[in-house]
Amino acid sequence: MRGLRKVLTPFAPDQSGAVSVLYSMGALTVVIDAGGCTGNICGFDEPRWHTARSAVFSAGLRDIDAILGRDDLLIRKLEWAVKAAQSDPASRNRIRFTALVGTPVPAVIGTDYDALARIAEKKTGLKCVPIPASGMKHYDSGAEKAWLALFQKFAAASEKTDRVGVIGYTPLDFDEQTRADFDEAFGPCTVYGLDTGVEALEAAGGVRENVVIAPSGIAAAQYLERKFGTPYRVCDPFAGALLRPQTDGAKKILIVHQAVTASSLEALILARNPEAQITKASWFMTPASCGSFIALREEDDFTELVQKGGFDLIVADEVMRDLAPDCKGLWIDARHFAVSGRTEKT
Amino acid sequence: MSTFYTAAELARRGPDDIPESFSTARHLVYSSPATLAFNSPGAEGFGVKRAGLAVPGSVMLIVSPGCCGRNTSEISSIPQYRHRFFYYEIQEPELVTGQHLKRIPEAVDEVCRSLPEKPSVVMICATCVDALLGTDFDRVCRAAEARSGVKVRPCYMYALTREGKKPPMVQVRQSLYSLLEPRTRKGADVNLLGFFAPLDDDAELYAYLRGCGVRNIREISRCEDWEAFQQMASANFNLVLNPEARAAADDLSERLGMPYIELSQLYRIDKIHSQYQALASAIGGKIDDAADLAAARQAIETFRAGHPGLRFAVGECLNANPFELSLALTEYGFTVSEIYATAQSGYYRWIDRLAVLSPETRIYCNQDPSMLFYEAEQQVDVTLGKDAAFYHPGKPNLAFNSDRQPFGYEAVQRLFRELGEVLG
Numbered sequence: 001m002r003g004l005r006k007v008l009t010p011f012a013p014d015q016s017g018a019v020s021v022l023y024s025m026g027a028l029t030v031v032i033d034a035g036g037c038t039g040n041i042c043g044f045d046e047p048r049w050h051t052a053r054s055a056v057f058s059a060g061l062r063d064i065d066a067i068l069g070r071d072d073l074l075i076r077k078l079e080w081a082v083k084a085a086q087s088d089p090a091s092r093n094r095i096r097f098t099a100l101v102g103t104p105v106p107a108v109i110g111t112d113y114d115a116l117a118r119i120a121e122k123k124t125g126l127k128c129v130p131i132p133a134s135g136m137k138h139y140d141s142g143a144e145k146a147w148l149a150l151f152q153k154f155a156a157a158s159e160k161t162d163r164v165g166v167i168g169y170t171p172l173d174f175d176e177q178t179r180a181d182f183d184e185a186f187g188p189c190t191v192y193g194l195d196t197g198v199e200a201l202e203a204a205g206g207v208r209e210n211v212v213i214a215p216s217g218i219a220a221a222q223y224l225e226r227k228f229g230t231p232y233r234v235c236d237p238f239a240g241a242l243l244r245p246q247t248d249g250a251k252k253i254l255i256v257h258q259a260v261t262a263s264s265l266e267a268l269i270l271a272r273n274p275e276a277q278i279t280k281a282s283w284f285m286t287p288a289s290c291g292s293f294i295a296l297r298e299e300d301d302f303t304e305l306v307q308k309g310g311f312d313l314i315v316a317d318e319v320m321r322d323l324a325p326d327c328k329g330l331w332i333d334a335r336h337f338a339v340s341g342r343t344e345k346t
Numbered sequence: 347m348s349t350f351y352t353a354a355e356l357a358r359r360g361p362d363d364i365p366e367s368f369s370t371a372r373h374l375v376y377s378s379p380a381t382l383a384f385n386s387p388g389a390e391g392f393g394v395k396r397a398g399l400a401v402p403g404s405v406m407l408i409v410s411p412g413c414c415g416r417n418t419s420e421i422s423s424i425p426q427y428r429h430r431f432f433y434y435e436i437q438e439p440e441l442v443t444g445q446h447l448k449r450i451p452e453a454v455d456e457v458c459r460s461l462p463e464k465p466s467v468v469m470i471c472a473t474c475v476d477a478l479l480g481t482d483f484d485r486v487c488r489a490a491e492a493r494s495g496v497k498v499r500p501c502y503m504y505a506l507t508r509e510g511k512k513p514p515m516v517q518v519r520q521s522l523y524s525l526l527e528p529r530t531r532k533g534a535d536v537n538l539l540g541f542f543a544p545l546d547d548d549a550e551l552y553a554y555l556r557g558c559g560v561r562n563i564r565e566i567s568r569c570e571d572w573e574a575f576q577q578m579a580s581a582n583f584n585l586v587l588n589p590e591a592r593a594a595a596d597d598l599s600e601r602l603g604m605p606y607i608e609l610s611q612l613y614r615i616d617k618i619h620s621q622y623q624a625l626a627s628a629i630g631g632k633i634d635d636a637a638d639l640a641a642a643r644q645a646i647e648t649f650r651a652g653h654p655g656l657r658f659a660v661g662e663c664l665n666a667n668p669f670e671l672s673l674a675l676t677e678y679g680f681t682v683s684e685i686y687a688t689a690q691s692g693y694y695r696w697i698d699r700l701a702v703l704s705p706e707t708r709i710y711c712n713q714d715p716s717m718l719f720y721e722a723e724q725q726v727d728v729t730l731g732k733d734a735a736f737y738h739p740g741k742p743n744l745a746f747n748s749d750r751q752p753f754g755y756e757a758v759q760r761l762f763r764e765l766g767e768v769l770g
Contacts, residue, residue, distance in 0.1 A: 003446075004453050005433040006460055009422065013413035034474055034505035035375060037413055039385025042377035044417035049377070057374035057715055058385070063506040065371075066478055081374045081715040088347060088719040104411045104475045105506065108441060135413035136438050341419045 007299055007322045011283060012172050012338040013037075014133035014142030016045035017216065018101045019056055020170035021146035023048055026096040026197040027129070028055040028085055030078055032111065033103040035060060037135060045139075047171050047343060055095060057081060066105050075119055082124045096198045097127040097153075101142075107134035129153055139172050139338050140258065140284045143216035147192075150201055151220045157228060158206035164189040165207035165230070168217030172338040173258055177238060185237035186211065204228075211235060215259045215285045234289050239264035242315055243272075246330050250313035253278045254306070256320065257334050259290035265315065266291070281305060283339065299323055317342070348720040350684075350708040357701030361691035367714045368689045371509060380663050380686065380712035380733040385505065391663075391747070392542045395471060396421055397518045398501040399430055400542050401525060402571045403466035406501075407457055409434045409450060410473040414503065432457045441475060447486050454490040454498055466572040467497040467525060477504040499525060512593060519594040522566065526579040528602055534561035537581040539595055539606070540588030543567050543749035549756045550638050551609075554622060558631025583629075585609055587753065611753060613666055613674035613761065615642045618754050635755070642755040646678050649762040653769060656680045659724070659738055661731025662687040662712060664746040665757070669696040671730070676703045683724040684708045686717075686733050728769060744768045 015031060019041050022029050031038040038058035042049045046056075059074055078098060085095045098120055100113060113130035120128040129149045133142040147167060164186045169177075170193060182191045190200050190207060210221045210232035221232035239261050247253065247269050253276050255262045262280045269276055279294065281302070286293035296302050306314065306324040314324070318333040319340040335342055349367045351359075359365065366372040375381060383391050395418060398406055408415045408431065415433045422431055434453045440446040454468050468490070472483050483500035490498040501518045508514065519539070536555060538545065544567045545551065555563055562577075569575040584606035586595045595606040607628050612618050619639055626633040658675055660682055662668045668687040673696045675682050682704060688711055689697060700707060708724065710717060712733055720737055728742045729735045735743035744764050746752075752760050 001449075001453060001456050003435050003437065003440075003449070004456060005435065006457065009419040009431070010412035010415040010433055010435060013411070013416060015413060016416070030374060035381070035385040035508070036474070036503070036505040038375070038377055039382055040413060040417045043382040043385070044420065053718060055715075055718060057376060058381075060370050060373065060375040060713075061506060062371050062509060063477060063504075066506060077372070077374045084349075084716045084719070088716070090719060090721075104413065104441075104473075105478060107438070108475050108478050134438060135411040136436065136441075138412075341417070 002298060005299055008319060008339075009341070012045050012139035012341075013040075013135050014137040014139060014145070015101050015103050015135055016041050017139030017142035017144075017170065017172060018131040018133050018146040020046060020139070020172050021143050021150070021193050022099050022101075022129075023054045023056070024052070024193060024195060024197065025150065025201070026094055027099040028057070028078075028082060028095045028097075028126075029099045029101060030057050030059050030074075030081075031101045031103060032059045032074070032106045033061060034058070034105065037103040044341060045172065047175060047337075055081075055085060061105055066109055069109060071111075071116055071119070074116070075123055078120055079123050082126065095126070097129060098124060099129045099131060101131045102133040104135040107132075107136070127153060138284055139170075140214070140216040143168075143170055143172070143214070144219050144285070147217050147220035148223060151204055151223055154198055154201035155204035155224065155227065156202050158203050160208060161206050162188060163207050165204060165210040165224075166191040167210055167212050167221050167232075168214030168260070169193045170214070170216075173214045173261070173336070174238070175337045176344050181238065205230070209233070213237070213260055215287050215290065218287050218289065234260055234263075234287075236261040236264040240268055242332060242334050243268055244332055246313055246332065247315070248273050250276060250330070252276075252309065252311045253313045253315065254281065254309055254311040255279070255334075256281045256283075256296070256302070256314070256316035257336055258282060258284050258338070259286045259293060261334075262293070263290040279305075279309060279311070348710055348716045349714050350710045351689075352705060353697060353701040353707040353709060354705035356689055356709060357694075357698050361694045364689055364691065367711045370688070370713045373713075374715045375713045376715045376717045378686075378712040378717055378733055379736045380661060383663050383732070392749070394501055394503040394514045394518050395431070396427070397515065397542050398469040398471060398521070399427060400522055400566050401467055401575055402569055403463075404469055405430045405432065405457065405461070405465040406469045406471055407432045407434060407450070407454060408471040408473075409436065409446065409453075409476070410471070411436050411475060414473040436475065441479070444479070447481060450486050451490040451493040454496070455494045458494045458496050464496055467499055468494070469521070470498060470500050471503050472500055473503050474506045477502070477506050497525065515590045516593050519591045520597055523594040523598055525575070526598070526602065527576060529576070529579040531582055531602075531604070532562070532580045533582050534559060535577075535581045536560045536563050537578050537584045538563060538565045539584050539586050539591040541565070541567070541751045543751060545587075545751050545753045546756055546760070549753040550635070551753055554625075554633045554635070557633065558626065558629055583607065587611065587751075611666060611751070611757065613671045613758055614677060615639060615646070615755065615758060618642075618758070622754070638755040642758040645759040645762045649766055650679055652766065654679075657725055657727045658682045659684040659726040659729045659734045659741075660686070661729070661734035663733045664731035665748065665752055666746070667693070667696070668731070669693045669700065672696075672707065673700050673703070676700060676707075682707050683726050684710065684734075684737075686710045686712045686731075686737065688713065728765065742768045
């Protein structure tokens with residue numbers, strides 16, 4: 001039945017993707033919800049919450065606020081929080097802008113995010129980035145909106161350097177990679193969202209090339225190409241970690257992951273095993289630059305794909321195994337936090 | 347710097363002038379561990395999702411945008427909840443047309459048919475969007491029941507209404523106990539309402555009730571199957587141990603003619619004694635608690651002798667009311683430097699007394715946005731509650747938040763025994 005899930009828990013939603021992008025950027029982020037959506041982000045989807053604090057708050061909406069559309073109260077709350085942050089010596093310079101992230105409740109009442117952001121800028125004196133998430137789309141949709149909005153708001157022309165810009169990093173896709181891993185992969189690079197703030201966004205016009213490591217970053221890279229002429233390419237430099245001896249010998253392979261990782265892995269496998277027939281599938285966005293994909297929407301789509309595909313190797317998060325009980329092929333666990341919520345530790 | 351008020355300041359302002367810091371509807375909300383324990387309970391504690399599956403053999407269909415079911419995988423990892431959660435993900439066009447409501451009966455039917463055994467009940471977990479739409483879930487559940495032939499009940503995970511008259515954790519208890527069907531009541535049967543895990547086995551309340559002639563003491567969490575759960579309908583009266591179960595007890599009183607008595611989880615032993623005597627008088631029995639009272643007093647004195655002048659920080663993620671517990675610790679001769687909890691008018695019976703005994707105790711609201719910038723300024727030797735540990739990470743901590751609930755003198759003894767273990 002369409003929309004019914006009997007095995008998989010829902011994937012990371014768009015507001016989690018948006019907050020994940022904003023997390024280390026120096027934003028005071030307000031998730032416009034009653035509390036549960038922020039709870040899901042800070043308590044589950046954002047593994048950094050327990051190790052590196054960020055100013056992510058819930059709007060604390062109540063039914064009457066939503067019914068009456070009390071935007072003025074939301075703005076007052078935001079002003080108060082900005083004042084509290086600016087009066088704290090340790091955080092005074094850390095909060096550089098504010099961000100408003102949507103959830104199902106403001107989506108239902110038709111919130112005008114751009115208007116809210118304009119009022120917020122006037123009242124707080126800080127730039128405001130609105131991200132109209134709805135809780136009904138996947139994390140990549142929210143992350144895509146956030147990347148684009150951030151670069152549109154802050155990126156400026158600057159002198160070209162030798163640095164590479166890396167767009168698309170969030171722990172929802174890359175929960176174990178560190179700064180050292182990126183340095184090893186790209187040399188001197190700016191990994192937006194890993195350990196960079198607004199300054200890096202402002203200097204985005206100066207990088208010599210952008211590398212997009214997740215589909216959510218493609219729209220932003222295209223914007224930067226149009227705006228500053230910065231070329232971009234799409235690849236996940238860590239996909240090789242999924243190669244195993246079995247990928248060299250398999251004949252029919254199914255890869256299920258986010259599109260950039262899946263296509264990078266496909267290229268690596270084909271380089272070593274040119275005879276392999278590879279099928280790529282994804283639950284998430286599949287940009288044309290990543291090649292052809294089978295779009296998965298319902299649990300039955302995956303079950304049917306495995307039943308009919310005759311694959312001798314599947315590379316996918318192992319939470320999907322229960323959807324393919326008759327699968328006889330080998331399985332390589334391509335853990336994907338946005339799908340299963342599993343981390344290296346769990 | 348984080349916003350706080352001393353006990354003296356709060357008492358001076360009084361319950362009609364509680365600072366905005368303690369009103370979560372007036373400011374942005376910081377996701378402290380205490381906030382998350384309420385807003386995003388996972389494998390620890392009981393939120394609507396876990397509580398909604400308290401009835402044996404039940405399953406849950408979460409009808410919501412995908413985001414609301416996301417963190418359920420944490421609960422699903424607990425063995426007793428595996429394969430008990432199902433999801434119907436609402437899409438935007440369905441919200442506009444209300445089409446999702448028409449599809450719920452079909453979804454319930456498909457869930458039931460996919461299971462090896464028919465569930466005892468399907469709980470439909472509804473979320474904020476349906477709160478806004480004003481969805482009549484009783485009607486939807488009746489339609490689903492008719493189609494599937496299985497009992498279907500709603501439970502409302504309406505975070506939007508958390509400060510209303512019937513917040514989600516009140517409504518979920520009403521929903522669960524609405525499943526009890528009328529039976530002949532038995533004079534010697536009693537239900538304990540309020541928690542989703544049993545009291546500690548050695549809680550003296552069990553013995554006291556038996557001493558008063560009660561033969562069957564039932565708790566929802568000890569019911570192994572549907573029939574055992576239905577036997578709760580034969581109780582002569584209910585004991586309400588958590589105020590969040592009061593509305594359910596009112597319903598049972600009205601629907602099944604079952605009266606109830608409320609008891610509180612307390613740590614001041616003189617008040618525990620008074621409460622037991624009041625209970626004895628209400629049920630026409632006799633409770634001799636002299637030995638347990640003496641044992642609790644001894645536990646306090648032994649601990650105090652080993653740890654004189656101990657300074658506490660007390661949070662709200664624990665099996666106690668933080669203000670009552672802080673007052674108890676203060677009366678026992680300890681210092682409570684800081685409390686992290688939400689001051690409410692109903693707590694002034696403890697705050698006023700605390701203001702007399704310990705006026706400088708600082709009271710912080712866990713949800714206040716300024717708590718993001720909390721820096722420890724007060725001297726603290728030990729913390730109580732997971733949230734207090736968060737603010738003083740290097741200090742010995744007793745979480746004291748097990749699912750199984752301590753109660754009465756046994757709770758006091760357990761508290762000081764476990765504190766002794768933590769402090770070595």
